[in-house]
Amino acid sequence: DVYKRQAGSRLGGKGALFEVGHAWNRTKWGVWDHREYLRLALAAQAAAREHEIRLVGPAVIDFEFHLYPPVLKHVDFDIISSLLYVDRTGPPEGRQFGWDTTRKLALLRAIVDSCTEEGRDLWITEVNWPLKDTGEYSPAAGRPNVSEEEQADYLVRYYLLCLCSGWVNRIYWWQLVAPGYGLVDSRSVPWRRRPSFYALKTLKRFCGDSVYQGRFVHPEARIFNFCQGKDVFAVGWTERGTVDYHFPSPIKRVVGRGGEELAVTGRTVTLDTSPRYVFFENQEGMDASRAEALEPE
DSSP: OOOHHHHHHHHHTTTTTEEESTTSSSSGOOSSSHHHHHHHHHHHHHHHHHHTEEEEEEEESSSSSHHHHHHTTOOOOSEEEEEEEOOOTTTTOOOOOOOOOHHHHHHHHHHHHHHHHTOOOOEEEEOOOOOTTTTSEEEEOOOBOOOHHHHHHHHHHHHHHHHTTTTTSOOOOOOOTTTSSSSSSSSSSEEOHHHHHHHHHHHHHHHTEEEEEEEESSSSOOEEEEEEEEEEEEEOOOSSSSSEOSSSSEHHHETTTSEEEOOTTTTEEOSSSSSSSEESSGGGGGGGGGGEEOOOO
């Protein structure tokens, strides 16, 4: 009780939100099972109520959703968090035991809603892809490591798949500066901004305050539609290979993953694994007859 009161009084004025534990379902972080985590979380909950602090949790890493019910039964987190990685040997559309990112989110949302009051915000508080050729700085060895270009592509695709599902409210990339997986490489002076840095910057610029409207249906491409003020645009990519997609409306501009302007040729855009932002001349680009709400496939 003494430590609980001290923690609450010392930290209460430092921030409004605190996540209890982080990837605690890995023993290397010092917690051995969910009962030990419960003791930590229940003490935090008592301190939070006393000092008007909001709690985020349970911060389970990977596809181990069976740990949510036994924790959420006892701890009333204000915001539910997950460190939701897909199988990191491939892209965010890849499947782990048949479950891709969207399917995992749908299952997690269902579990959270069954254990809490519906409508509780769900945040992903850690995700990344480790990088090739970073040696001991990479958190994983071998096949999970990807190139910097792949990491930038996967970042945009992961964010859009998750946020457009409607089941998650926020996503945090882990982390801004880190030699083996961050948006910025700190191994040289000055620090080097990686392609993923510009990919996230561009994503935020165009989609940060936009409204998702649905998607164009195509068997080989993912094409998501948005409105941002008077701008109407789509973001499209393929999981592999290229696709020439003919849009229903005249195209005003095409912007690459990192914010670079690309050539416009009529209404047809060649899509590949690197997401492109396609801006339309008019509202016909959102023709409802060719768009539908995003659902798990």
